[in-house]
Amino acid sequence: MTTLPAEAATLPASPARLKRFLRNPLGMTAAVILLLIVLSALFAPLIAPYDPNQVSLGDALLPAGADHLLGTDASGRDQWSRLLWAGRTSLEAGLIMVVTAILVGVPSGLLAGYAAGWFDGLASWIANLLMSLPQILILVVIITSLGNGLYPTMITLGILSSPDLFRLTRSVVVNVRNELYIDAARVSGLSPARIVFRHVLLVVLGPVLVRSSLVFGLAIIVQSGLEFLGFGQSDRPSWGRMLSEAFQTFYRAPDLVYPPGVAIGLTAVCLVIVAAAAADTLGADRARRRRGRRGAVAPGTIAGPVVGDAVSDTAVPDTAGADVPEHPAGGAVVAPSVGVDGDVPEAAVLRVEGLTIAYPTQSGDDRVVVDGVSLHLERGEVLGIVGESGSGKSQTSFGILGLLPPGARIDADRLELSGMDLRSAGERELQGLRGSRMAYIPQEPLSNLDPSFTVGHQLVKPMVRKLKVSRAQARATAVELLDRVGIADPRRVMASYPHQLSGGMAQRVLIAGAVSCDPEIVIADEPTTALDVTVQAEVLDLLRGLQRERNMGMILVTHNLGVVADICDRVAVMRDGRIVEQAPVGRLFADPRHEYTRSLLAATLEGAPSRVERDRAGVSR
C-alpha cells in the first residue's frame, strides 16, 4: 500500500489499443458494416424514398427495380424504405435492452464485488432467481399488463438479462479489489466510492463493453423474434415484423425474406465479431501488462512475490478502512507488553500506548496479534520495527493508519498524531489524514501502481486533491520530486505506465508520491524487500535523505537488522505481538538486553561476535 496511486480522472489515452484493433481486418470490416447499418437507420428519414407505411395495393409484390430497389410487399409498401426505418426500431430496441441491462447489472455488480457482505448475498440471490425464471412467461405477463410497446418489452428483457452483466462485473471486481494498488488507494485516503469510480470501473469497462455488444446482438434477435410472433407495434416497421410478413407471402415472393433476414443476421454477426476483436485487443493488453509486471524488471532488480502472496504475507486489510471497533471490555487481552518505550518527549509526532489488536476466532475467543504495544516517533526520527514474520509489525502499522480489516478489534490507551486522537477519528477524517499527514510506502512497488494510469496521473492527482494546487503546479512538483528521487528522465517517466518501469524505479516513484503531500509521518513497510541488493542500498539512502530534508518521522518495518543499523535512530523489537525491547540503535546493537534481541543479532551476524564482544576484544567495526 502507498499514498500514491490515488486518483486519475480520465481514461488513459490508448492509441496503441486502437491501432491493434485497426490491424484486425475482420474486426474492422465488421465495425465498418455496423457503422453503415447504424448510419442508414439514423438517416432513414432522409434516405428512404417512400413512407414505410404507404400502402399501394396496385403495386403489391413488385420485383426489385429502379422504382423500388428491393421490390414491394403484399401491401405494395416499398421494402427498401421499410428496411431502413425498421433498422431504427430494431437498433432502438437493442439499445433500450442493453442500457437497462448495464444500468441494473453493472452498479449492482460493482457494489456486490467491492463491498461484499449482505448486499453481495442478496444481489447474487436475486441474480440467480432472475436467471432461473422462465423469461418468455414473464414477457407475456408484462405485454399483457403493460401493452406491447417497445419500451416495456425491451426494459423487461434488459432486466432479465442484467444478471449476466452483474455476474461478470462482480467477478472482475472481486479479482481487482485484492490488487495492491487498490489497497494503495485506500492508504492514500480515497473513499470507497472514489476507488470504485477511479480504479475499479476502468478495469470493468472493457469486459462489460464486450459483453454488452453480445447482449445488443441478442436483443435485436429477440426483438425480431417477438415481432415475428406478432408481439410489437404494428405501425412501426421492424426487421422481425418484415420477416413475419414475408413468411406470409413466402410461396408467392420468397425473396422478401432476404432483406430483413440478412439485416438481422448481419447486425448480430458483426456485433459478435466486433466484441471478439475488442476482447482480443483488451486481452492482449492485459497479457502485455502482466508480462510487463513480471518482466519489466531492469537488470539489477528482481521480481517480488506474486500479488496474492504479498497480500497474505503482509496481511493487507481487505476493505476500506472499517470503522475502528472497540475492543470488547475485558476481552481476551493478555498481559501487557514487556517492551520499554522510555521517556516519551512532549514533541512526539506519533504516540501509541497500549495498542492491542485482536481478531475473533471460530471458537469465540479473540486472537491477540498486537499486544499492548507502546511506541512514539518524533519529527526527524527514524524508528525501526524489527521482528520475525508474523510478529505483528504490519498489523501495528495498519492499526496506526486505521486500516485494519473488518472484524479486527482495536484498543489503545493512546493513539495520537500530533496531539490529534486517532481513536475518535471517523473514517472520513482518517481518509483525510492518510496520504497527506500519514503516508505509507509498501514493499511491492509494481503491484502498488495502478496499471491503467501513467505515473504522471498517479503523482499529480493526489496533490491536486489533497494540497488543492493546480494541475500545472502539481505537475511541476511531480517532475521535481522524480528528479529528487533519482529518476533520470522525469518527464518521460511521467508519461510512462507502471509496466514500463523497473522495480527500483517504481519504488522511487512510490517514494516520490508518499512525500508529495509533505506528511508528518511515513510508514515504510519492508520498502526494499522486493528489490535487488544494489538498488536496496540506494533506496534506503534516498529514504533517509528525504526523511532528513523534510524532517518527517519515519517508521521502518523490516526483518533486517542491517537496514536498522544503516538508517534508524531507535529500534523496537517485536515478537508475538509485543515489543520486547526498544532502544536507541547504538545501545541495542552494543548491549542487547532481551534474549530474543540477542538471538536476532546473532542470526544476523551469522555467528560473528556481537559488537559488545568485538568492542571488548578491541576489534573496530
Ligand SMILES: Nc1ncnc2c1ncn2[C@@H]1O[C@H](COP(=O)(O)OP(=O)(O)OP(=O)(O)O)[C@@H](O)[C@H]1O
Ligand atoms: N485479517 C487477519 N485476521 C486474523 N489474523 C490476522 C489477520 N491479519 C494478520 N493476522 C495475524 O496477525 C499476526 C501478525 O501479522 P503481521 O502481518 O502484522 O506480521 P508481520 O510481523 O508484519 O509479518 P511479516 O514480516 O511477514 O509481514 C500474524 O500471525 C497474522 O496471521
